[in-house]
Amino acid sequence: MMAQLIDGKALAFLKKQETAEQVKAFLNQTGIQPSLHVLLIGDHPPSRIYVQNKKKACELVGIHSVVHQLPFDVTQDDVLNLIRGLNVRQDVHGILVQLPLPQHLNTQEILETLHPKKDVDGLHPYNLGRLLMGKPLLVPCTPQGCLQLIQSVEKNIQGKTAVVIGRSLLVGRSLAALLTNYDVTVTLAHSKTKDLKEISSKADILVAAIGSPEFITGDYIKNGAVVIDVGINRVELEGGTSCLKGDVNFKEAATVASFITPVPGGVGPMTISNLLINTVKAAQLQSSSS
C-alpha cells in the first residue's frame, strides 16, 4: 500500500489562519501589533529567498516585519550593537538572525546576545535549556513544525519510538528533546552512528535532517512508519536546470511508510508558520512582563 502524504502546506495554512486571529485579538486587547526584525547578512541566495518568504508570511497574518540587510563583511561588533539596540526597543518583539552567517562572524556569540524573550528561532541557550528541562518557552521553529506534522497523523505518540537522523541544534538535537518531552523514546543518530540502517528501520517515526539528497532509501524504514523529511537539497539537473530533493528517496519510502512528508511542501511551510506563532508568543510574553 502507498503511504499517505502529510500535507505541510495545508497544515501551515491552517496555522497561519489561527495566527492571524491571534494577531487581531492581541491588537484589539493591547493596541500592539506584533513585529519581527530579521537580520539578513551577505548575499546567500537561499537565505534571501527564505527571508522574502518569511516577510510575505508576516504580511499575510498582520505581523509587522523589517529586514535589516547587512553587507557580507559587516563586523561582529556592528551585528552585536544592532541586536542590543533591537533588544531594548519596545516596538520590536521578535528578532531572527538568518543562518548560516559568513565565516568571519561568531554565530554562537550573536545568538547569545539576543534577548531570550525575543529569540523567535528558539536558539538562545536559555530557550534551548528550557526545552531540555521540559519547560519550553520559545521552541525552535523547524522541530516544532516536525512535531505538529507527526501529531497531525498520529494523535497519541506517547511510547512510540523515533529515530532522528542529524544532530544540529537547529533541527535534530532540538527535535530529539521535544519528542522526549512528549514521551517518545528517541534515538538521535549522526554521521558516526553505526548500523544506521538497522537502527532506523525499527522506528515508528523516522525523521531525516541530514542534508544529503535521497540518502534514506526504503530499507531504512519500518513498515508503516511515519516519515518526516526535513532535508532541502538543490540538485543540478542536465540542461542547466535544478530541483529540490529531500533527504528521503520519496518513491521508495512511499511504498513502505504509512505517512510521509513531501519536499517541497512538507516541513518547510511549517517552519515559517511556527516563526509567526513564536513572534506572537514573544509579543505576548513582553506585554505580560512590562
Ligand code: NAP
Ligand atoms: P547540518 O547542521 O549540516 O547537520 C547535518 C546532520 O546530519 C549532522 O548532525 C550530521 O552528523 C548528520 N549527517 C551527515 N551525514 C550523515 C550520514 N551519512 N549519516 C548520518 N548522519 C549524517 O544540517 P541542518 O541544519 O540540521 O539541516 C539538515 C537538512 O535540513 C538540510 O538539508 C537543510 O537544508 C534542511 N533544513 C530544512 C529546514 C526546513 O524548514 N525544511 C530547516 C532547517 C534545515 P554529524 O553531526 O556527525 O556531522
